[in-house]
Amino acid sequence: MTMARALPLLLLSATVMTACGAARTAPAPQARPLARSTGQDLVVLLPDPGSGMVGRAMVSSGGATVTLAAARDATTVSGAQPPGAVTTLGEDDVERLFGGALASMPLPPRHFTLYFNFESEELTAQSRALVREVLQAVKERPAPDVAVVGHTDTTGTRTANVALGLRRANTVRTILVDTGVDTSAIAVTSHGEAQLLVPTRDNVYEARNRRVDIAVR
């Protein structure tokens, strides 16, 4: 193909891709049956495990994009061809094709926020009660990772708040270790006043910013 002939094609595909990216709509792809033959990639949109929410996915190939938007929407792609027309698989199809992978999906991570009394490393009464749930989440998970991140409000200096955040995170760490969580599973950090849950000016008391975020993965 000469450059003169190739250029309009390139421009066309670039335009199509840009349009797809912006509008997230699909140009009409050539209708093709959902083949089971080899040499093809099959992409299926699944409801999110747990919530059942259905997101969206854009499958691009050969300068074209199709959008999967409903549960078990599927398309196939082979070579540099545009993706095939969207079909919808049955639940049994999904189980048959992907059962092996579905079986090894880790549990969803869980997030907790514990709050502290003013200028203190002491948990509020409500947050103390939440500790049991954190422990439960840790115990349910094989090879758990626990990320503990301390935060403060904007009263006091930035440096002092990093230290306070770390003391708060370590308080939580101690509680978790005392109740049986393996030390090596816990990573402790502090962001001080750098990541406010509720944005405020400097030197503002804000209970909701005095917290420790815990992620259990």
Place this chain on the structure above:
Amino acid sequence: MRHLQHSMIAACLIWLMPAGVSAQQPSAAGRVKLVSGAASIVRAGQVIAAQPGQAVFESDSLRTGTDGRIGVTLADDTRVSVGPGSEVRLDSFAYAPENGRVGLALQFIRGVAIYVSGQIAKLAPDAVRLETPAATLGVRGTTLAVRVSE
């Protein structure tokens, strides 16, 4: 003296901690949570038998034998599970939202795998790049099942 040395090392470690996600040392992108049958991590050409709790790093491949399965959770809550006779590569991973650095690239090489989106897909959907041999996949907060036939 020995005690003092340990204390100094501990002090240095504590000093490093508030930096959070430290850019200097390669931190794990995630961890293996579930393994059954023959499953391994391929790192710089080395094939390492996969075990629950094992760290997964950027550029690692998750590879399974005909009876193998492996499930991984990444630091941004993204989850990837790989079925039998399959391979998925974690091309790149960055999760430091406090520095505005987030990104995830997964390559589905062969077999079957499932991707469940995490925080990166929420914060910056365009920073998630999923590829099969034939296609590029963009996501808007979602779960995808992919099969690559040979």
